[in-house]
Amino acid sequence: DTGVSQNPRHKITKRGQNVTFRCDPISEHNRLYWYRQTLGQGPEFLTYFQNEAQLEKSRLLSDRFSAERPKGSFSTLEIQRTEQGDSAMYLCASSLPLGGLSTDTQYFGPGTRLTVL
Amino acid sequence: DQQVKQNSPSLSVQEGRISILNCDYTNSMFDYFLWYKKYPAEGPTFLISISSIKDKNEDGRFTVFLNKSAKHLSLHIVPSQPGDSAVYFCAASEGRVGTASKLTFGTGTRLQVTL
Numbered sequence: 001d002t003g004v005s006q007n008p009r010h011k012i013t014k015r016g017q018n019v020t021f022r023c024d025p026i027s028e029h030n031r032l033y034w035y036r037q038t039l040g041q042g043p044e045f046l047t048y049f050q051n052e053a054q055l056e057k058s059r060l061l062s063d064r065f066s067a068e069r070p071k072g073s074f075s076t077l078e079i080q081r082t083e084q085g086d087s088a089m090y091l092c093a094s095s096l097p098l099g100g101l102s103t104d105t106q107y108f109g110p111g112t113r114l115t116v117l
Numbered sequence: 118d119q120q121v122k123q124n125s126p127s128l129s130v131q132e133g134r135i136s137i138l139n140c141d142y143t144n145s146m147f148d149y150f151l152w153y154k155k156y157p158a159e160g161p162t163f164l165i166s167i168s169s170i171k172d173k174n175e176d177g178r179f180t181v182f183l184n185k186s187a188k189h190l191s192l193h194i195v196p197s198q199p200g201d202s203a204v205y206f207c208a209a210s211e212g213r214v215g216t217a218s219k220l221t222f223g224t225g226t227r228l229q230v231t232l
Contacts (some may be wrong), residue, residue: 004160033219042206042222043161044119048231056219091160104218105151108160 022100025094123223140207147209
């Protein structure tokens, strides 16, 4: 399977704990995105990497959230001191822009569902 | 402020008939539009996209129409099949050269295809 993979698929944690999610993009995709989806809503953009550089962050990404993409391959999203409002599906997507085109198609992983008790 | 709107939360269509899902947007800087399908407990699956320089794009049973003046796009599925039952998301991006094409999503339309 050469699609985007995410681990774990489910995470239940207690309020105040730290959690870390991992995303493995499609091979050779140099762009990687994180989104968050809550019930009844569409995914919302969190942050974006081009290779190993984090180039854009949403205002939704508070200082309790940090994302990394060492060596431009897999990425991790860490949430410190989790709150009940962090409960959501965290989605990762990757893409490979075609030539000089500024638009590219993002392919999503299955997501990590976080429940904060 | 919802920049991408899907005003129909749900749609029921008989198998074999046409399904039409609608999407409106307010940001005139959007120039690339995509439709995704999502099953429960899975990530969104890319279906079809359209650039703002076109008004129609077709891929098999799926056709997307774009009306830039009305800031409206629609997804047509013909013929509809039971396996098409899912939540469909419309998404848009501002395609600026050298920048991220972050997607702005609508809230989704749940399509049910009945026998």
